[in-house]
Amino acid sequence: MLDIHIERKSYGDSEPVIADLHFEVHSGEFVALVGPSGAGKSTLLQLICGLDKDYRGTVAARFQPGVAATTAVMFQDPRLMPWLTVEQNIALVVGDSEVNRRRAAQLMAAVGIFEHRYSYPAQLSGGMKKRVALARAFITKPDLLLLDEPFSSLDQPAAEELRQLTRQLCTEHGVTVLYVTHDLPEAISLADRVLFLSPSPMRVVLDKAVNIKRPRRLGDAAAVVFLARLLEQYPDILKGHKLPTQAVEAG
Numbered sequence: 001m002l003d004i005h006i007e008r009k010s011y012g013d014s015e016p017v018i019a020d021l022h023f024e025v026h027s028g029e030f031v032a033l034v035g036p037s038g039a040g041k042s043t044l045l046q047l048i049c050g051l052d053k054d055y056r057g058t059v060a061a062r063f064q065p066g067v068a069a070t071t072a073v074m075f076q077d078p079r080l081m082p083w084l085t086v087e088q089n090i091a092l093v094v095g096d097s098e099v100n101r102r103r104a105a106q107l108m109a110a111v112g113i114f115e116h117r118y119s120y121p122a123q124l125s126g127g128m129k130k131r132v133a134l135a136r137a138f139i140t141k142p143d144l145l146l147l148d149e150p151f152s153s154l155d156q157p158a159a160e161e162l163r164q165l166t167r168q169l170c171t172e173h174g175v176t177v178l179y180v181t182h183d184l185p186e187a188i189s190l191a192d193r194v195l196f197l198s199p200s201p202m203r204v205v206l207d208k209a210v211n212i213k214r215p216r217r218l219g220d221a222a223a224v225v226f227l228a229r230l231l232e233q234y235p236d237i238l239k240g241h242k243l244p245t246q247a248v249e250a251g
Contacts, residue, residue, distance in 0.1 A: 001025065005021070006021040006022075008057070009055040017202065034182070048061075087105075093139060100139070110135070205237075205241070
């Protein structure tokens with residue numbers, strides 16, 4: 001389980017970016033974070049993965065008793081090393097060994113880039129680079145995967161294909177996911193729960209379970225109805241505001 005409790009995160013003496021934020025993500029859950037631009041979603045991911053330790057609060061990741069949790073991150077930018085091949089970029093985070101080379105080959109096949117294993121990033125399309133980043137994220141066998149709008153720069157067909165591939169890999173490997181997106185239909189198509197966040201200082205204003213059977217895709221009838229009813233009930237939720245008469249929904 002991932003247990004987040006951020007009492008305060010600020011930069012210098014400025015007003016807090018995050019304050020009194022608390023939520024849990026259970027093992028194997030796929031949870032989407034949706035909120036206005038500048039709310040602090042990417043900042044939160046940096047706190048969770050340990051890139052930023054200057055905050056007051058706790059981040060606890062407990063997935064296997066007595067074993068430190070492994071976290072992988074997939075950013076908006078694939079962040080590939082231009083002088084390394086696809087295969088080398090994937091193996092970079094685990095080291096060169098026969099076991100890791102075999103695992104890299106399996107993952108390249110799973111994400112559809114095995115035939116490009118000796119190519120360099122400059123020779124790849126944007127979608128292919130994202131596939132490399134996805135394989136690299138999984139080679140560490142993560143307990144927790146943090147996704148920061150990784151498909152936002154792709155055209156719709158390529159983005160949808162990668163969404164489904166990511167969801168499939170997460171399910172097969174039992175990975176817990178925290179997914180930042182501005183795209184509410186995307187969140188509904190992927191997530192078990194959607195956490196709606198307020199403007200800065202960021203807090204959870206609505207915790208909404210997505211009770212739609214899988215498999216589900218962007219634009220499915222049930223997802224469209226779910227979205228319409230949600231926005232009818234909470235018309236300002238994408239701005240980070242709930243109707244004052246509504247209580248926070250959990251689960």
